[in-house]
C-alpha cells in the first residue's frame with residue numbers, strides 16, 4: 159500500500175518546492191545582509207527587508223509554472239549580478255553599501271580609491287565570490303515547479319504582491335508629500351538586491367541635487383566686510399573638533415565620578431575647560447546650522463544667507479579641510495555635506511546608510527595626520543566625529559568595553575538600563591581617546607597651533623532617579639541633552655604669542671550658537687559682522703539669555719540659564735521613554 163501511495167502525484171500544495179524558491183531568492187538578494195547582521199555591523203533592519211522582499215519573486219514562478227526553472231535562473235541571475243557590488247563592498251569594508259558609496263566613488267580621485275581598496279584586498283576574496291555563485295547555482299538546481307489551479311495562482315500572486323512590495327508601498331499613499339513618500343518607500347527596499355543599486359543611485363542623484371542647490375546659494379553670498387586678520391601671514395594650524403551626543407556631565411574632566419576621560423584629565427593643565435556652554439538644539443543638523451554660521455535661535459535661517467565658519471576661514475586665507483566620520487549622502491545629512499563641500503578638501507569616512515552601524519572615530523586619526531603634513535602654511539581643519547551617538551555599542555572597539563558592572567553607576571539605574579548606561583560611558587571613554595589623540599598629534603607637530611573641541615549636543619542616558627529618558631527630545635528637554643563639553647587646547651608657541659587669561663570666561667553661560675564670534679576672537683579675525691559681546695572669551699562679553707528650543711515655535715524658547723539650578727531638576731523629572739534615533 160505504502161509504495162503504491164508514494165508513486166501517486168503529490169496532492170495539495172508542494173510547500174517544500176515553495177520553500178526552495180524562497181531560499182534561492184533570499185540567498186541571491188540577501189546573503190550580504192545576513193553577514194552584516196551576523197558580524198554585528200548592522201541591526202536587523204536590512205535582514206528583515208530581504209526576508210520580506212525576496213518573496214516577491216515567487217509571483218512569476220507561480221503564474222508560469224512550466225517556465226519555473228528558466229524564470230528562476232534569469233531573475234535570480236540578474237539579482238545575483240546586481241548584488242555583487244554590495245557583496246564585494248562588505249568583504250572589503252565590513253559595511254553596508256549605500257548611496258554614500260556611490261558619492262565617494264565619484265568624489266574621490268580614482269588613484270586614491272584604488273590604493274585604499276588594495277590595502278584591504280585578500281587572497282580569499284575571489285574564493286568568496288566563487289562560493290557565493292556556487293551556492294546560488296546549487297540552490298537553483300533545487301527549484302521545481304509548483305502547479306496551482308489558475309485562480310489560486312492569481313489570488314496567491316496578488317496576496318504576495320500586497321504583502322511584499324505593497325506593504326512598503328503604503329508610504330507613497332500615506333505620506334502627503336509624494337517625493338517624501340517615494341523616498342520612504344525606497345528606504346524600505348534599499349538593502350535588497352536588485353533594488354539596492356537602483357535606489358542607491360536615485361538617492362545619490364537626489365541628495366546631490368539638494369546639496370548643489372545649497373552650495374550655489376552659498377557661493378553667491380557676499381564676503382564678510384572689512385575683514386582684518388591680526389595674525390595675517392603667520393603660519394598656524396587651527397582645528398575645530400565637533401563631537402556628537404556627548405553630555406559633559408558624563409566626563410570625568412567635568413567631575414563625573416567614573417574616570418571616563420582619563421586622557422583629557424592627564425592633559426588638564428594644557429586645557430581651558432569651559433563648563434557652562436549649552437547647545438541651542440539637541441539635534442546635529444539643527445544645532446550646527448547655528449554653531450557653524452551667524453544663525454541663532456532668533457535668526458534660525460541665517461545659515462542660508464550668511465557665510466559659514468569655513469567661508470570665513472577661507473576668506474582669511476587658510477587652506478580648509480573637512481574630515482568627517484558622520485554619514486554623507488543621507489537625506490538628513492545633506493546640510494552637513496554641504497558645509498563640508500565649502501572646504502578645499504574633504505575626507506569622508508562613513509558611508510553607512512543606517513546610523514545604527516558600527517563605525518569607530520579612530521578612523522579620523524590617519525587622515526588627520528596626513529592633513530597635518532600638508533605643505534600649506536595656514537590650515538583650518540574641521541574634524542566631525544560620530545562621538546557617542548547611539549547605538550553606543552557601535553561606537554567603541556572591544557578594548558574600550560571598560561565599564562561593565564555597577565561600580566560607579568548611580569543607584570537608580572535599573573538592571574535593564576545598566577548595559578546601556580555602561581556602553582554610553584564606554585563610548586565617552588573611547589571619545590576621550592580620539593579627542594586626546596587629535597590633540598597629541600597636533601602637539602607633536604610642534605607649531606603655532608590651536609584646537610577647540612565641543613559637542614554638537616548632549617544626550618540623556620538615565621541621568622536622574624526620576625527620569626528614564628534615553629536620547630533627546632526637544633519637546634521634553636532635560637539638561638543632559640544640552641550641556642556640552644567646550645575645551646580649548648593651544649600649543650606653547652601659540653600661548654607665547656597670544657598670552658591670555660581665560661579664568662573669568664570659563665564659567666560664563668554661553669550658547670554654542672554664537673561660536674563663530676568666539677572662534678573669530680580666538681584666531682584674531684575681526685570684521686563688520688563680528689560682535690565681541692557674543693565672544694565667550696572677550697573682555698566685552700555680555701551675558702544674554704541662553705535660548706534653547708525650536709526657533710520656529712518662538713513660544714517654545716526658554717532660557718537655559720534661568721532654569722538652573724532649580725528648574726533643571728524639574729526638567730530632569732520629566733518622563734519620556736521616547737528615544738530620538740536621528741543624529
Ligand SMILES: [Zn+2]
Nearest residue numbers: 403442614741
Ligand atoms: Zn548629533
